[in-house]
Amino acid sequence: MSEKLKNNTFQKVVIVPCSGIGKTYGTVSREAAYDLIEDLRPESAQLVPLSLLVLGDETARQAVAGSPAITIDGCKLACATKMVQESGGTVVQDFAVLDVYRRYRQFKPQGIANLNEGGELLADALAEEAAEVVDQLIAGENENG
């Protein structure tokens, strides 16, 4: 973890998914983020929409500047990761949906507005991996704080 974050205390880990609309992998990234913040770790993770960072929303910028961030990128442009960094945040883990899919080939994502079963399962798997990172960050925070 960076020195900046070691010296800060934070309540929740920030989750920033891809904002790509009309792209299957973008949808997977958002579904995974929703799984994480709504079902798996609602007490320890919060979502910051990439669009707010792009717009320079001050509340969103403060959120990423003050907490470790996990980004979930839908493609190699890695907009979520780049935008968090440009907003003064620290990305502690960048998940790329394509890389996750390579680990779970049985979950082939299809669909855009509505994912197929494979896409839903891939999002679930990604959310579980991200949840482990959240747990590690929170555990470290508790040890430090």
Add this chain to the structure above:
Amino acid sequence: MTEFLETTVDKFIFRVATDRFYNGEGVWANEENGRVRIGLSDFVQQRSGDVAFAEIKPIGTSLDFGDELAVIETIKVNIAFTSPVTGKVIEVNPAMNDAPEAINQDPFGEGWLAVIEPADWAADQTRLLDPQAYFRQMKTEAEEEAKKL
């Protein structure tokens, strides 16, 4: 050092290596000391999208010109590509197992698919496009794709 023909279509730049031959699908074949290295063109990789998996026929497989050589799964599509050479597969790029993104990153270099020991390379060449001919075909295809955007 490899030289390239290059064109810009819409916001995309496409390159065609001038030191090899191509089939109509954009599979390149480059003869090296009696063996032929095979890969995909820059246009094919850009049009297909980020590669998730690449399955290449295993070493020892005998192929006729036009037989299926590889299946590529990208974030957009699954595509089968045919061999531009008659012969036997003698080497498969190990990167295709764990880092198939090499196809996107360096299609004319590190992203090669396989090496084939040709049965009659001189005969195969007559059925392939030279770089200039493939460049013209690729440019036409790219312009058609751009109209759909």
